[in-house]
Amino acid sequence: MNYLSIVNALREKCGASGAALTTVTGLSGESLKFCNWVNDAWMDIQGMAENWEFMRASFSFNTVTQQQAYTPAQANAVNFGNWKTDSFRLYQTALGPANEVWLPCRDYGYFRNLYQFGAMRSAYQRPVEWAVSPAKAILLGAAPNAAGYTVTGEYYLAPQELQAATDVPSLPTEYHRAIVYRAMMFYGGYEAATEVFQLGQSEFEKVLARLELNQLPPVRFVEPLL
Structure with a gap:
């Protein structure tokens, strides 16, 4: 209808x-x-629910060297509502999905105290986890040391x-x-x-x-x- x-x-x-x-x-x-x-x-x-199956969508984006935060728009999440926090994965773009690993989601407070404190602010490496910022941006931990990573996952539509x-x-x-x-x-x-x-x-x-x-x-x- x-x-x-x-x-x-x-x-x-x-x-x-x-x-x-x-x-x-x-x-x-x-x-x-x-x-x-x-x-x-x-x-x-x-x-009525934040996790309706009919409101699920997928996204994919390539990292930028030393850029930690990515807005929904930068992550190609169109009509973004909320992230599906258990769905994130990362792989080296040149190697493809065979190199793929899960990215666990961390609490923002934990993430901020670890990756946005002292020397860790400028410690760049392959990201191993992520968090949601108060502005709903994706925060990669640590910030990527190269542009050659692809992050994929799912989100819920607004x-x-x-x-x-x-x-x-x-x-x-x-x-x-x-x-x-x-x-x-x-x-x-x-x-x-x-x-x-x-x-x-x-x-x-x-x-x-x-x-x-x-x-x-x-x-x-x-x-x-x-």
């Missing part, structure tokens, strides 16, 4: 009068409200609004109805339509439960303490 079809599905569920919409631009009044409720519902769903009629939400198609049901709750609250709100809430909770099972990492239990 695209933005326009979701809006029309919402109008149908809410019993709106008039013909189906043919556009999502240049609208006013109730039609504009329906579009806004759909977009708000989509933004709301994206923000929530994106629906704008054009043909825009398609990034979650799997079978869960697009979740947007309709969440938007019904916005409509029902605005119009004091209790029956619409309750139906939307009931159906949304069902779809959300399936979405969470499908699109969130499985829960793992740690080993018991001895």
